[in-house]
Amino acid sequence: MTTVYIIRHAEAEGNVYRRCHGQYDSLLTPRAYEQLPCLAKRFENVPLDAVYASDLFRARTTAKAVAETHGLTVEIRPVLREIDMGDWEDVPWAELPRLWPEEYAVWRARPWDAVPPHGESVMQAGRRMLDGVRGLVHENEGKSIAVVTHGSAIRGALTIAHGFAPEQMGEIGWGDNTCVAKFEFDGPDKLEVVYENDASHLPQQLSTFASIGWTDNKGVPTTPQIWFRRADPMDTADADKIVAFMRELHRNAYGTDANLDPDALLRDVERAQRMSPRSVTFGCLESGEEVALIYLKTFYDDEPDVGLVGGFCIDETYRGCGLSGQILGQAISVYRMLGRTYLCAHAAEKNARAQGFYHKFAFEQRGTYQDENGLHYRMFKKIGID
The missing domain is CATH 3.40.50.1240 (Phosphoglycerate mutase-like)
Known part of the structure; x- marks a missing residue:
């Protein structure tokens, strides 16, 4: 036997x-x-x-x-x-x-x-x-x-x-x-x-x-599942949504959106999408409603093995519904295809929510970053497979 x-x-x-x-x-x-x-x-x-x-x-x-x-x-x-x-x-x-x-x-x-x-x-x-x-x-x-x-x-x-x-x-x-x-x-x-x-x-x-959220071994998740579509900066409606999500992100992170330049943001979105059409996408419900923005700065080349996050933002109504892992998965998918070994995000010193997100998904702090919005922690997650 x-x-x-x-x-x-x-x-x-x-x-x-x-x-x-x-x-x-x-x-x-x-x-x-x-x-x-x-x-x-x-x-x-x-x-x-x-x-x-x-x-x-x-x-x-x-x-x-x-x-x-x-x-x-x-x-x-x-x-x-x-x-x-x-x-x-x-x-x-x-x-x-x-x-x-x-x-x-x-x-x-x-x-x-x-x-x-x-x-x-x-x-x-x-x-x-x-x-x-x-x-x-x-x-x-x-x-x-x-x-x-x-x-x-x-x-x-x-x-x-x-x-x-x-x-x-x-x-x-x-x-x-x-x-x-x-x-x-x-x-x-x-x-x-x-x-x-x-x-x-x-x-x-x-x-x-x-x-x-599986109720038994034949069930399906009760958390919403999202699909992703390219956010087109040349489309007026999409451009407005990109800016609106990033305004919300800035207000949550810094208490103000005073340093957000919409025109510069949309130019950067175009730059990112020249590297990968999937670099800036909306996370959408089955209905097509846009409930999240994933913005990846794929043009960043200061560290060739690093993929830099420009911003993750989930509509307030859908926070806590299990979408965070799905937007992270989209970022990892894009940067892994581009051959990056690490995913990096800058979490504002006073943005406890963002820091909690990155700690939840096992990012590690490695140094700091300073810009016009203040001090940020540089959070890294390995995405390369040995």
């Missing part, structure tokens, strides 16, 4: 930034690094002969936490990767129904049949991953191993392991980050699912599902 523990990776960017991350390589979140000791403790007294992981950062880093408690190293197997989401990779979930309405409708109604453009289905990913696990069973007959992989691949694999028809995939539900399934194999082909989607090692405050 060979025992295999199938483990979902700890909380990663896509889980909280509400972006479609399949084989897109992303980092873990601050909460993930609190989840990992709980997972490691769960396996502290569980015999393990080997630990395997997909080659994506979120999986191999999770696997390392399990392996280290046993003095093992992590063995990488790309076959254990997450579903390939094709053209949907790193697209906010809220944008999918706007850009691919027919394909996304199938994803929502018949996820076992859905194949993102140039990607693969959940069932194909599950079959690929499970075949990889069977290969590991062949290499480790009679032993006990841990395999760290990904949510959709696990869901598809569990559907197959139970002998369900693809359309019964909904009976599996979703497992929280770091959840565990236990498989017992009698040879590579005969297997029994002992348990699945077990995240009992996590206290409620470290549950990803709880943090994003």
Whole structure:
């Protein structure tokens, strides 16, 4: 008998930034690094002969936490990767129904049949991953191993392991980050699912599902999800909205907007968008209402590995609704594509709200910055993937 523990990776960017991350390589979140000791403790007294992981950062880093408690190293197997989401990779979930309405409708109604453009289905990913696990069973007959992989691949694999028809995939539900399934194999082909989607090692405050408002393992987040559209500085209505958001940001940060020059701001927006059309965008609700501004100074080149934030602003009505991670995710997406290693923001000395935002998302202060608005703390977050 060979025992295999199938483990979902700890909380990663896509889980909280509400972006479609399949084989897109992303980092873990601050909460993930609190989840990992709980997972490691769960396996502290569980015999393990080997630990395997997909080659994506979120999986191999999770696997390392399990392996280290046993003095093992992590063995990488790309076959254990997450579903390939094709053209949907790193697209906010809220944008999918706007850009691919027919394909996304199938994803929502018949996820076992859905194949993102140039990607693969959940069932194909599950079959690929499970075949990889069977290969590991062949290499480790009679032993006990841990395999760290990904949510959709696990869901598809569990559907197959139970002998369900693809359309019964909904009976599996979703497992929280770091959840565990236990498989017992009698040879590579005969297997029994002992348990699945077990995240009992996590206290409620470290549950990803709880943090994003999932009511059960088949639910959807109750927090609003936003999509992003280019803010056009040449369009009068858009220009007015850009200036209005930045006026609000200045008043919140400095108590006055006296030093805001609208014409200079709009010229800088044009400069930024020459580097990337996504550098200045509105975050929009399903209705199209603009509820946030993301302004990135992509023309900043004093530090070639740094992407500078010009401003984040959320409409007052929607603060505290879970949008902050989504606007941060947009900034990271833009600057990671531009090859930057760090995201930098200047938080005004007296702007406690902004400082709280950056501390929440694990930015670190490195020095200060002074301009006509006063003293700012330079806040940095690593976004490059090792």
